[in-house]
Amino acid sequence: MRLRALLDTPSLGLRLLGGEDELDRTVRGVMTTDLRDPSRYLSGGELVLTGLAWRRAPEDSERFVRILAAAGVAGLAAGEAELGSVPDDLVAACVRHRLPLFSVVEDVSFASITEHVVRQVSSERAGDLAAVVDRHRRLMTSGPTGGGPEVVLDLLGSDLDLRAWVLSPTGRQIAGSTLAGAGPELSAGTAARLAGEHLAAARSGRRGPHRVTIEAAGAPGGATFSLFPIRHDGRDLRQTLLSDWLLAVEADAGDWPEERLDLLHGVTQLIAVERDRRDAARTVRRRLAQEVLELVQTGAPPAEIAARLRVAAPVLLPGLGTAPHWQIVVARVEWEDGDVPGGPVAQSLLEEMLVDPGTFGPEPSDRIAVAHTGDEAVALVPLPVPDEPGDASATGLHADELLSVVQEPLGRGLADDGRLTVGVSASVHSAEGLRGALEEARHARRVAAARPGRVCAAGHEELASHVLLLPFVPDDVRRAFTARLLDPLRDYDRRHRAELIPTLEAFLDCDGSWTRCATRLHLHVNTLRYRVGRIEQLTGRDLARLEDKLDFFLALRMS
DSSP: OBHHHHHTOGGGOEEEEEOGGGTTOBOOEEEEOOOSOOGGGOOSSEEEEEOSTTOSSTHHHHHHHHHHHHHTOSEEEEESTTTSSOOHHHHHHHHHTTOOEEEEOTTSOHHHHHHHHHHHHHHHHOGGGHHHHHTHHHHHOOSTTOOTHHHHHHHHHHHHOOOEEEEOTTOOEEEEOOOTTOOSOOOHHHHHHHHHHHHHHHHTTOOSOEEEEEEETTEEEEEEEEEEESOOOSSOHHHHTTTOOEEEESSOGGGOOHHHHHHHHHHHHHHHHHHHHHHHHTHHHHHHHHHHHHHHHTTOOHHHHHHHHHHHHHHHSTTOOSOOEEEEEEEEEEETTOOSOOHHHHHHHHHHHTSOTTOOSSGGGGGOEEEEETTEEEEEEEEOOOSSTTOGGGSOOOHHHHHHHHHHHHHHHHTTTEEEEEEEOOOBSSGGGHHHHHHHHHHHHHHHHTSSSSEEEEEGGGGTTTGGGGGGSOHHHHHHHHHHHHHHHHHHHHHHOOOHHHHHHHHHHTTTOHHHHHHHHTOOHHHHHHHHHHHHHHHTOOTTSHHHHHHHHHHHHHO
């Protein structure tokens, strides 16, 4: 479609501010961004939508527009919600670079503009799949008559003879073609491999679609897949990569014409709208989890927590009829530079990880309530009450099982600068036990964080040797143990005001991360390294060793 056609649609709320002579430019897609430099996500021909959050000073406009013009975008549409009106410096910059500029009224969402452009571009450039656009309403319709992503995948199969699947970042199958005779299902191993290849390619900065060949029985040379990211909204890749779905197509897109590639990108945008709708439906469960977590952390009376759980149970376990047992899982996602918040990513990951990997579709995660604070996410997992004593259906989650499928793909997505650590509590059957379960899960996560690897987990059963037994250690043994480790540090602190004890506590709490610990203590990293070196010199211990970290941790807990 051409830019001129956008002005002929009053419902889009667009007003032309400059570039009337350039309105015959062709629009190939839409990108929403508030990055100061979105060039890595631009391929040319996009209508760029921005809320102007990148603009902090008038001179920022010239730099931003120059980047867009160099990338060959079709036009720029700026929302009025942030600043009330589009600033004159942005208008002037667009005039200088001959970039058409539109303003978007406050009551029109960028999602509405995106949907309109995707529909128009798909119908004009890909007539062989116009049915995708015609049946868009079925994609968006909820309830038993709605098609969901399967509608689009069926159309890819019937109209273009393409087999395709929507996968989660862990490789779980969200949707697949429902057509009879569509061929064998995608195996769990292949799906996990595809998810890992997609995450690795995206972290390396390679532009999609990503081509992957996987050896398969009865297929000489293996099966070739093309992987398309389903959401790419211009935010830092680390904020979305570990929670985004992907579209896996069994075909080699390397020799596809541009029109076919545009079509598949349009399909991913349609599925992304469905993903957003389902994310919005999780708001109630997330709010319930946040409310329960705040009550538990603030030491609210068990009766108040129990009342909140009675509200949560029907939402999380509809039709159960009896109060469930509960389990708590804690996760942290941390990036070495500390610039990207890990809490929202950990929240999305837990919502996916806590679903049986063999379960099909997005709905099973609708029974998981996850809250997040800072870099930490906390999941409240309901477990049905066993019908009989010893019933295995209510034994709950185990840390090693959580990692069995997701460790490989998520490790590739975390690459060499990210880390995921998970802790799992035992199950509890009442509100009185939730506070202990939360602490138990957090302790287990710290044990996991002390291990090497990008993705690590530990369960409550691994705490039996130390944390849970601390109250039973004789007082004289506790005093001797803590004195041997901590007295040299306390004496040094008294004589030199060196704050070695607070430094040790912060270093262990940050899981040995130099950058995060230095930031927390407002120190230069070299100063932190000097203090840790002094701790090791005074105690004869090595804080790079797991055993010594655990000894210090226990000494601080018992002191």
